[in-house]
Amino acid sequence: MSLKRICYDCGHRTTEPVARCVCGEPLWLDTDYGPFDWNDTTDEQGMWRFDALLPVSRPDGLAAAAGGTPLISGTPLDAYAGTNVHLKLEGEHPTGSFKDRGSALGLAAVDAGLVGEVTAVGTVSHGNMAMSTAAYTAAHDCPCVVFVPDDIPPERLAVISQFGPTVVDVAGDYGRLYDITLERGPDHGILFLNSDVPLRVEGQKTTALEICAAFAPAVPDALVMPVSSGGHASGAWKAVRELFDAGAIDEVPELYFVQASACSPVADAYEAGAEDVTRVVADETIAYSIANPDPPSGTRALRAARETGGAAIAVDDDEIRTAQRALAVEAGVTVEPASATALAGTKQLVERGMLDASDEVAVVLTGTGLKEAAASGAVARSDDHVDVDAVEGYLTGFAGTIE
Numbered sequence: 428m429s430l431k432r433i434c435y436d437c438g439h440r441t442t443e444p445v446a447r448c449v450c451g452e453p454l455w456l457d458t459d460y461g462p463f464d465w466n467d468t469t470d471e472q473g474m475w476r477f478d479a480l481l482p483v484s485r486p487d488g489l490a491a492a493a494g495g496t497p498l499i500s501g502t503p504l505d506a507y508a509g510t511n512v513h514l515k516l517e518g519e520h521p522t523g524s525f526k527d528r529g530s531a532l533g534l535a536a537v538d539a540g541l542v543g544e545v546t547a548v549g550t551v552s553h554g555n556m557a558m559s560t561a562a563y564t565a566a567h568d569c570p571c572v573v574f575v576p577d578d579i580p581p582e583r584l585a586v587i588s589q590f591g592p593t594v595v596d597v598a599g600d601y602g603r604l605y606d607i608t609l610e611r612g613p614d615h616g617i618l619f620l621n622s623d624v625p626l627r628v629e630g631q632k633t634t635a636l637e638i639c640a641a642f643a644p645a646v647p648d649a650l651v652m653p654v655s656s657g658g659h660a661s662g663a664w665k666a667v668r669e670l671f672d673a674g675a676i677d678e679v680p681e682l683y684f685v686q687a688s689a690c691s692p693v694a695d696a697y698e699a700g701a702e703d704v705t706r707v708v709a710d711e712t713i714a715y716s717i718a719n720p721d722p723p724s725g726t727r728a729l730r731a732a733r734e735t736g737g738a739a740i741a742v743d744d745d746e747i748r749t750a751q752r753a754l755a756v757e758a759g760v761t762v763e764p765a766s767a768t769a770l771a772g773t774k775q776l777v778e779r780g781m782l783d784a785s786d787e788v789a790v791v792l793t794g795t796g797l798k799e800a801a802a803s804g805a806v807a808r809s810d811d812h813v814d815v816d817a818v819e820g821y822l823t824g825f826a827g828t829i830e
């Protein structure tokens with residue numbers, strides 16, 4: 428079996444192993460899964476219960492562990508956001524982010540021989556995708572090459588290199604690096620699982636499949652997620668289109684994409700009513716995982732927001748910090764700043780009247796905060812110090828302050 432590809436924009440189809448259409452836009456896998464309803468999910472674990480909607484079925488090894496993340500509801504964050512929020516905990520993955528879904532599908536396709544002879548798998552990333560790709564290639568006994576920017580912080584490099592990939596730091600334009608790897612990789616049998624390539628997007632569509640499955644037979648009103656390259660957003664759009672076409676959902680949820688205001692090319696284009704997303708000059712933001720100033724699937728994400736009746740918006744670093752803290756203090760959920768944008772964005776959408784208090788909103792928390800806390804060597808501070816002999820007395824005093 429060979430994989431076909433289709434352009435969401437111009438409809439062009441190809442059997443060539445390319446990531447881009449002749450029109451320049453990114454391609455999706457061209458899949459015709461036939462009829463699907465919720466009874467067609469299997470009892471496989473994680474994302475593989477949707478194997479009827481995937482080009483390959485569950486492999487052994489680490490790839491079997493991707494997906495199946497919890498969705499939690501009824502938290503105090505409903506009051507915070509002003510609507511009914513359902514938190515999708517993508518940080519539960521083996522490497523702490525939804526990127527594992529795409530890495531798992533990519534490696535499963537390699538294992539199944541769907542992508543021909545592969546000498547190595549590569550990626551271009553400075554964070555979660557590099558870590559995820561490195562872990563899944565290690566587990567599937569496949570050589571891995573990771574290109575990182577040469578200004579990557581050493582803590583993040585350490586997190587990536589623990590899995591033993593070949594790490595290459597690159598000086599120069601990151602967008603160009605992304606394109607060169609996609610164009611030239613196939614000549615050398617290197618499968619680049621970059622953020623918006625068809626295989627990665629196909630795996631990452633399972634986030635939205637799982638959310639919709641959790642609501643079935645009802646449909647959530649909206650999904651809110653951070654967007655950077657647009658790979659995850661494009662996967663969510665593909666998922667809801669496929670579910671709708673198959674008749675598994677009778678309405679398409681609105682897709683809302685959130686960016687950091689310091690780097691918001693998709694939100695800017697949405698706001699301006701533009702047709703295409705173009706490169707912006709970005710400032711620094713704490714949401715470093717979503718700081719792509721020239722997103723390869725930006726236009727595709729923009730289209731997804733418009734066609735589902737959603738939007739693309741921006742939140743500033745203060746809103747992100749406040750949301751990150753609310754998640755921890757009110758719901759016990761640790762996320763990295765990029766993920767907190769989804770909750771900050773939900774709150775803003777309610778304030779702007781774009782979401783209602785009665786809506787059921789799936790908030791995609793894309794990555795854990797644990798990695799960051801560990802890597803940053805965050806300074807912990809205790810509130811008090813006592814000798815062990817004084818603990819009993821301390822408890823009495825402490826209990827007194829609680830009442």
Ligand SMILES: *Cc1c(COP(=O)(O)O)cnc(C)c1O
Nearest residue numbers: 555654655656657658659793794
């Ligand atoms: C990669 C990533 C994103 C953005 O996903 P894109 O597919 O690049 O748009 C958001 N949050 C986290 C934690 C990520 O790792």
Ligand SMILES: [Zn+2]
Nearest residue numbers: 434437448450
């Ligand atoms: Zn095209």
